[in-house]
Amino acid sequence: MPEKIILHWLNFSRSHRILWLLEELNVDYELKLYQRTKEFRAPKELNKVHPLGKSPVIEIVAADGTSKVIAESGHITNYLIRKYDTEGRLVPSSDDDKEKAEWFLHYVEGTLQPLLVSLLVGETAKQMAPFGTKFLVNKVVKAMNDGFYLSELLKNLDYLESIAKAQHAKGSEYLVGDKLNGADILASFPIQQNVFSNPERAQSIFGRSDVYKKYPHLHQWAQFIAKEPKYVKANQIIEKLEGKSKL
Amino acid sequence: MPEKIILHWLNFSRSHRILWLLEELNVDYELKLYQRTKEFRAPKELNKVHPLGKSPVIEIVAADGTSKVIAESGHITNYLIRKYDTEGRLVPSSDDDKEKAEWFLHYVEGTLQPLLVSLLVGETAKQMAPFGTKFLVNKVVKAMNDGFYLSELLKNLDYLESIAKAQHAKGSEYLVGDKLNGADILASFPIQQNVFSNPERAQSIFGRSDVYKKYPHLHQWAQFIAKEPKYVKANQIIEKLEGKSKL
Incomplete structure (x- = not known):
């Protein structure tokens, strides 16, 4: 066996x-x-x-x-x-790309995903707030998001947009190198599923709906990934x- | 050069x-x-x-x-x-230990550290709460900690305690295998520096001071690591x- x-x-x-x-x-x-x-x-x-x-x-x-x-x-x-x-x-074609893909595996889980988890914990706290306290709970969660989680997430999306933009300029639809690898697969959950294929969640995270316009290259990547046959x-x-x- | x-x-x-x-x-x-x-x-x-x-x-x-x-x-x-x-x-001696050490590098940053960061964000929110709102902010932060961050952290410390205990039973002072490796070095910040060498922070995280008694093997590991010559x-x-x- x-x-x-x-x-x-x-x-x-x-x-x-x-x-x-x-x-x-x-x-x-x-x-x-x-x-x-x-x-x-x-x-x-x-x-x-x-x-x-x-x-x-x-x-x-x-x-x-x-x-x-x-x-x-x-x-x-x-x-x-x-x-x-x-x-x-x-497996990426060059040693340099292998290193970048390896970095991505650590980055997606060590930096990007925890911000989304904390935003979700905040949303849950808002929903669970007892009657009469909703306004204040919303205010506390907003302060934490503006002060840390959301401002960090936006900084990360700016950074990822610059990576996707540079990749598109090179003619590649992937996050690293010129072929699909672990970076795209791992990033699919926090970026594609959580933000770009879920307008309702994007609206609730960002409090605005122009996130697709703000990050056109990431959006293009998310749309491309969503069509990968095995996905x-x-x-x-x-x-x-x-x-x-x-x- | x-x-x-x-x-x-x-x-x-x-x-x-x-x-x-x-x-x-x-x-x-x-x-x-x-x-x-x-x-x-x-x-x-x-x-x-x-x-x-x-x-x-x-x-x-x-x-x-x-x-x-x-x-x-x-x-x-x-x-x-x-x-x-x-x-x-x-580098750990066996392939099995190499794999465990590699897991640790992902685990410490992907699961353990984000909980400590969120607990710190909550503490900051409490300290920054304007006069008159402190009571409520404390309550909101406590609800999020009890519901997620702190309960998850305790689950993780229980798990790490079981790992350290098994290692001590084998006669090893390290988290993986029988020699120092990346796992101990990476875990030193969240566990040794944040919890076991900082009673004030441990008290503020756990709201109780018996954390050293509750996790004797992790404490032993933290004390051992603190004496490593290069540290x-x-x-x-x-x-x-x-x-x-x-x-």
Whole structure:
């Protein structure tokens, strides 16, 4: 029996791009689906897979039945590409681009994603504010967002726009080099799914709707990524199993 | 002229462990010091080094004078070890341990550190609350901490305690394998500096002072790390240049 890969997938989470990655790698895998609770948290069943109870988590079950669990999106991406991308399809062409892609795996999770998580925590606090306190809770959350989370996110989007612009000037539709790699796959959740394919969420994050005009190159990248055949296929797999609204 | 490494160091930041790493690697480097503003933010000068204006950032100046700037602590750690640890002093002994150390570099920055940053943002919001609103701001921040940031941090410390405990049972003082590596160096800032060497900050994070009793193995690890000769040397370098209070 060859080894088996299991992906623990959670709706509206960073796990979706690992599904995309597994499709890109053309490997056999098993998909286990989890649904968020009413409070938009991961369900307790995920604690049985990994003590931190988060998704994505993958399990690699070896031929002898022993299994190991691997967490952290950037690390999972690295691990899967190194082990299963035997033809180097997702490996950038030059050493310089390899280094940039490696940086992206750390950057997306270490800098970009935490800002979006904190903005979401703030939104949740606003929604949960008891009657009569909403106005003040909104004000406290706005102060934290303006003072840190949102101002940092805008700085990051400016930076990413400059990267996408430079790539387009070179004739590339990708974030690094001239082919698809881990950088695009990892960035798809925070940028494409959270901001550019979700006008309602973009409006709630930025309090304005001109974000697509402000970041035309990032928008172009997001539209391009959304049409990548294996990403489309990952979406179809989930739609078939779950229905579109559960993505 | 051989290539030159410049470390842009900011007081009370993740950059301190990169200084430690450079000392471990026994390489020549230049240190540029930056001080936080009154609002505890990075100063504007750092924007000139990297568009995101954060620290740590390293600059590698090649023999021909061209330079490249590298950000993200996990990526910097990987880069420096791969390029300058020619004797493999900081490289774990087995493939399994190499994988665990690599996971740690992603985990510390992608999961652990963002929780501490958000707790700090909450503290800042409390301190900046205008007269008359303090009570309510405290309440909003407490709700967000109890509901997410603090409960997640405690879950992470439980998990790290179990890792340190298993390592101690094997007779190792390190977080991965049987020798110092990037995992210990990267974890030193969020765990050792933020929690175990800073009772005042631990008290403000946890609202209780028994954190050292609750996490005896992590505490033992933190005390061990604090005595690592090159870490002590990194502290001495800064004390000499800046005075102890500026660390």
